[in-house]
Amino acid sequence: GEPIRASDLLDRGARRVEGELVEQPELQARLLGVIGEAYNNLGWTDQAEPLIERSVEISRQAEGLEPGEMVTALHRLAIVQANRSRHDDAVASLEEALRIQESVDPSSSGNWVLLVALAETYHGRGDVASGQEVLGRALERFGRTVYQGTPQERSALSAMTAMLGHGTAPAATDTVFRRVAALEGAESGGRSERYAALLVQGGRTRARQGDLTAADSLQGEAVDIYRARREPTLALADALLQRVSYARALDEPERTLTLAEESVRIRESILGEDHVDIAPARTSLAEAQGRMGLHDAAVESMVRVVAAYERAGDSVLLGPGRWRLAVRLEAADRIE
Numbered sequence: 001g002e003p004i005r006a007s008d009l010l011d012r013g014a015r016r017v018e019g020e021l022v023e024q025p026e027l028q029a030r031l032l033g034v035i036g037e038a039y040n041n042l043g044w045t046d047q048a049e050p051l052i053e054r055s056v057e058i059s060r061q062a063e064g065l066e067p068g069e070m071v072t073a074l075h076r077l078a079i080v081q082a083n084r085s086r087h088d089d090a091v092a093s094l095e096e097a098l099r100i101q102e103s104v105d106p107s108s109s110g111n112w113v114l115l116v117a118l119a120e121t122y123h124g125r126g127d128v129a130s131g132q133e134v135l136g137r138a139l140e141r142f143g144r145t146v147y148q149g150t151p152q153e154r155s156a157l158s159a160m161t162a163m164l165g166h167g168t169a170p171a172a173t174d175t176v177f178r179r180v181a182a183l184e185g186a187e188s189g190g191r192s193e194r195y196a197a198l199l200v201q202g203g204r205t206r207a208r209q210g211d212l213t214a215a216d217s218l219q220g221e222a223v224d225i226y227r228a229r230r231e232p233t234l235a236l237a238d239a240l241l242q243r244v245s246y247a248r249a250l251d252e253p254e255r256t257l258t259l260a261e262e263s264v265r266i267r268e269s270i271l272g273e274d275h276v277d278i279a280p281a282r283t284s285l286a287e288a289q290g291r292m293g294l295h296d297a298a299v300e301s302m303v304r305v306v307a308a309y310e311r312a313g314d315s316v317l318l319g320p321g322r323w324r325l326a327v328r329l330e331a332a333d334r335i336e
Helices: 006-020 025-041 045-061 067-083 087-104 109-124 128-143 151-163 170-188 193-208 212-227 234-249 253-271 276-291 295-312 315-331
Strands: none
Touching: 006 025, 006 045, 025 045, 025 067, 045 067, 067 087, 067 109, 087 109, 109 128, 109 151, 128 151, 128 170, 151 170, 151 193, 170 193, 193 212, 193 234, 212 234, 234 253, 234 276, 253 276, 276 295, 276 315, 295 315
């Protein structure tokens, strides 16, 4: 008579796989990996890692196992290790997976997917130089591989696009972005939310390269796609907030204020007026209001930001929030 939780089903499944499939090691390894991946997707990395480690162990011992199964198991393990900030272990797992994949099929699309994961892991541990070197290899492989559109490739495309611009040659960045945009645009007619998310990421890449006008233009395309949806979404609010930073950098105070106001309004309509996740947008709104000389309004915006952080008990952001409030109070000539 009690509700069944996902964790109950996964726990039960893991016990049965361990106990009932001893004589079928390939199937046992595969299912343990799938269950571990499910745990990881739910954010339960403590439960995920031992199952995936067991999957890798069984795969190593199984006779006649397809190399692709071992590659998949190691890739899963690396994802969990990276999620637990064990980046050195994740690098080792991915490098082993790459060695196996390269020995079996050097032209496989799985190679560039693994290289993207490896580059992302290097970035995660703060080694941007190594990450960019590996990303360069991934870009080269991607450029001469037939794109299949699998979920793994879609995820890798998103990750790869997110890393572009950190020292990547602008020409290479532009080539990859154009190819990815063409692939996604062809599937959806250039109107899907996935395509809009790609434009948002492309805008961030252009911004990192210093081309704020191009960045703002790409974000504008994304905003138009999001606005065409039936209801406003947080993705639209995020894209608007990104445009706020570009408009501010381009010294367009009126547009900065308009974009910030819209981003806050959408968040309020979805989350409620006092939700802490509105605070970053309100902070940008306060800055835009201050630049337009609307100092009392800017103070009110920052008062609400500080109140949200106080309610949430966010000691990390509360201090900077109070400092920004003090700046707005000073600008409003409320020195005391």
